[in-house]
Amino acid sequence: MAGEYHTLGLYPAGHLMEQMRPHLDKHVLTSQDILGLADGTEVTVAGLVIRRQRPHARAVFITLEHEFGHIPLVVWPQVYEPYRLVLEEAVLLVRGVVSRREGTMNVVVQRVRSVRGVRDAPRSKDWG
Numbered sequence: 001m002a003g004e005y006h007t008l009g010l011y012p013a014g015h016l017m018e019q020m021r022p023h024l025d026k027h028v029l030t031s032q033d034i035l036g037l038a039d040g041t042e043v044t045v046a047g048l049v050i051r052r053q054r055p056h057a058r059a060v061f062i063t064l065e066h067e068f069g070h071i072p073l074v075v076w077p078q079v080y081e082p083y084r085l086v087l088e089e090a091v092l093l094v095r096g097v098v099s100r101r102e103g104t105m106n107v108v109v110q111r112v113r114s115v116r117g118v119r120d121a122p123r124s125k126d127w128g
Helices: 002-008 016-023 077-083
Strands: 042-053 060-066 069-075 091-101 104-114
Touching: 016 042, 016 060, 016 091, 042 069, 060 091, 069 077, 069 091, 077 104
Parallel strands: 069 104
Antiparallel strands: 042 060, 042 091, 060 069, 091 104
């Protein structure tokens, strides 16, 4: 799997998170699980970081990918600073709050930790 991710940028037989999901707590939700949740709902999500962006705004935007889709994250400066090194990791476990504004949905990050044990994960498209 690591070789195919490194060479192709994907794993044709599935997704990295498909292999990891059985080892995560049952309360870790997917993008499909959070679709219908109300604004302000606390959630825990996990995924492979595929994009990190820090436009001229104060927030950092991160996109997690998992076997069922994508989860957009917003990280405000007061959360980014203490977690900045963890946020550089390839696979993240995030605790946050669903935010619904003007037809968009994001998870506003409150806490984050790395999911250890992932070697040779594909690199994200960073800071574009």
